Amino acid sequence: MRRFIVVSNTASTEPFSLKDLPGSAGRMDVVVRCLNTAFFLSNDLRRDVEVLAVLLGPPDPPVTLRVVGAELKYMNPDERNIASLINHALMKGASEAERRSTPGIYISRRGFEDALSEEFILLDEDGEPWHGAPEVQTFLLGDQKGLNAEQMEYARERARRTVSLGPKHYHTDHCILITNYLLDRETLL
């Protein structure tokens, strides 16, 4: 199974307006597009992918959404639809114990360190170049501003490896798609 851990230090931890994902929802649009690129194939969903979206924005962090491709329903590729599913989960509210919001979408109070409890690859521009599918297929990515200094130090110490998709600097959601594509190619060759 492939896993993507997306950390957003700004994304809203309370329900938000679907009209203003970048502004009042704290760049929730980035998280939304990450779910698009993690799961969507043409007329299909990637059933072997799981995403942890760690939301650390105001007013009530941490909140973690766990999105499970094998169970996912009702998700369309447009931002407004995906955002409405996230909103639904935030309306349900996060508790210590993980709870299901809609099929394939779970919400809990887990935070950054909880998300890194298993082995992972840190995707970062300063990493070594991608040379074939890594031995671990859990990937950690920051949001539009990247991990903060403290998170980065914590992640670097624990990451199995740090890998760069280079040569350009890509958006987080684009990095997920590129990773999916590279793994598709290398797994099937």
Added chain:
Amino acid sequence: MRRFIVVSNTASTEPFSLKDLPGSAGRMDVVVRCLNTAFFLSNDLRRDVEVLAVLLGPPDPPVTLRVVGAELKYMNPDERNIASLINHALMKGASEAERRSTPGIYISRRGFEDALSEEFILLDEDGEPWHGAPEVQTFLLGDQKGLNAEQMEYARERARRTVSLGPKHYHTDHCILITNYLLDRETLL
């Protein structure tokens, strides 16, 4: 310069509601995401990219939007923002002569055949595998339903080559990102 020609047989040719891009706007969300993946880098825009979005949906086709990275302003990566720029162009209205709507976005009455007046590569699942950057860097892609039979026949006859990004079937916007990524790697190596 890289060029992407995106053909949508359903996308609205009149102003639409930003609340319903997939429905009443005829899958305008697909066109919008294609502009995202064509142009956005982290904190940067791809100035060497141009997109032709050929809109063939009701009520008044054809309309072609030409989006020029070198001149582009006011575009943010979220769907609602990009859609509002397209809406602005459609409100201005299309005439035979191309006119500028906002910086980098032009609208005209050009149609499918006009868009294929220069050499291009057809991106299609049935094509030959991608083996290095093609000699022509103009790429033709269909929308969520692909080109119709007549368009496909026209395109196949004129395409310099037909290339597949395989091995999976990707969304149109994802194909653009993968192509950008492959060209980034191969151009800089």
